[in-house]
Amino acid sequence: MPKHLVVVIGAGVIGLSCAVLLQEAGYAVTIVARDFPGPFETTDPTAKINFTSPWGGAHNRWVPPHPSLPSHLERDHRFSLRTYARMKQLHDAQPGTAGITFLKGIEYLERPGPEYLALSPSGIPASSSSSSSADPLPGLPGFRLLSPSEFPADGRVTWGCEYDTWCVNPMVYCSFLLRRFVRRGGRLLARELQRPEEVFSLSRAELGLPPLPARGGESNSSSSSSSNSRGNDGESVVAAVVNASGTGLVPDPHMTMTRGQTCLVAEDCDATVTRQNADGSWTFCVPRGFDGGTIVGGTKEPGNWDPRPSAEVRAELLRRFAETYPKILGGKAELTVLRDIVGRRPTRDGGPRVEGEVIPGAGFVMHAYGLGGRGYELSWGVAEAVVEAVDKHVQKKEAGARL
Template structure:
């Protein structure tokens, strides 16, 4: 039985590990950080991105081949989330409406109709009327989507992985190639899946700082507003008693780990103007905490490919998804599984089982 090591226990690593496990392989996850509750995780784990992620699915109409590839992955993930939600209500997944507001919509959005949305695989799509739009917004829509409470969901994935025989090792890695020399109970490493996020020397990688605010206020929808100046205003409900995340900053190459009170006030003010219903009867936010996260981002998009390292060692790279880790997670996991089949010498005609067979 081949032994596969997955480096990284973020959303990409956890999804890939479960997907590979479904193929009958022995799998070990090696990581410095593993999922834990939001009550205990702290700023010292700022580089462990998944707990801080937006963790929801947005409608992004594709306009080029790279975006079309990602769109296909998002649809695959949507189907998987639907199946898991139906079977495991405790997994931390919630299906709800997603609302998009655009101050300066592109032609890709302006051209969206119910017919076009159906062709893109989107469900429950509706263009909003002028009377439903906040001040300053030119175009809006709603559609069926999902979001997750990342601490609940990632812990669920790890628990499933372990109960199905997967092994975990908490250890910091300086170079992925060193893992090939380690001793594991499951035997030598046949293939390493690099889902570490940071790329280990990939010159195309950079971090994007994001500051958000967790509030106790509940919200029945996800809301994303694209402002004309390029900034964002959004909320992602955490559900499962997790409150609601209010955001949106995107600051490339900013390593500052400290949240700004001024930024918090701006985020809350802008979102209240966009979606005043969130303020509830009391007419105010109840702030729980400020959050700063670092999204590993890659120029040119994600890296999903095989590499033959020194000594013929095989590495499958799966990282650099930026802020789309959750919404592309199972599409990427399936891509990893296909690359693994190719390496292990399976016929190019072999059908990869669907994610619904991944023992979830």
């Protein structure tokens, strides 16, 4: 029986994770994307500013859900736990090649919200530990509350914790996923699309399929029935499209963009450190590993479309981080700047859109976009949800065809 074909739009961390898992689930998969991962060092910051994945940190920082916070955070926390488990498996199986590093995550908060204050000694969010759910969230690996003597010296931090976590070097990691996908028979098409449903009109050749035999038995690549992706019965051979385009490619009033400025420095760091300041600003570092230096950041600026980095902001980010975690300096006076980074997080009010839709006249589209500042953190959880929904759709169609 031929494999069902699924087309994934997007080769950022979300599209690649979905494509790899769909392959593992037995689908034939083609990725269609405007941008593909490449070496970070030669990625053009202006031309590729709307391709978010190169500009991420990228680390896993737990965001505990809480009844006082939007409910999608409960789902997203489950996605991040699933991602942690798969990152651990990948890291252990491919320690030198996958671009993943396991290390300590340290958090300092000047004004912690209830979601932090309610964390149990194992890091279980209070909403779950107190619920009667048969499926409580597990504790966070290596979680420990810090004592005040471990806080930064400026005296403004009032709460802190540490846990085991992971960081990736984004383009090493995404290139690893891309190579794995291609090696297992995945096909690629470099193409800019206007809408997800456009995929159902791509030709068989564009999707990497052989031409259909013409009705008389001979293959005829020039006839329209053999060159477009619909079979002789008019049905598309594309069983499902996964919309992992970052910003969505569909009108969505909930989509916004959050600019982020960070700075890549040459120094390594022994932990990924995040500080939430009382004024709402953030001070953090993300060691990229694999000779990639460390990201020091960073800003979160909704609606700011300026692609240029600000020298003043850079100076402030570096100063604040060195004060928070002087260990990164290794006794030197200042950090060694390699590059400023400006990226655009595809943010969605109400949380990422992870849901399927049948588009009349086209077919089934599974949306997986709007990951904001958490695409790496949630990637495998989202990909598992995508495979589950595609399976459900395909099984439903097959059951319908048998009636």
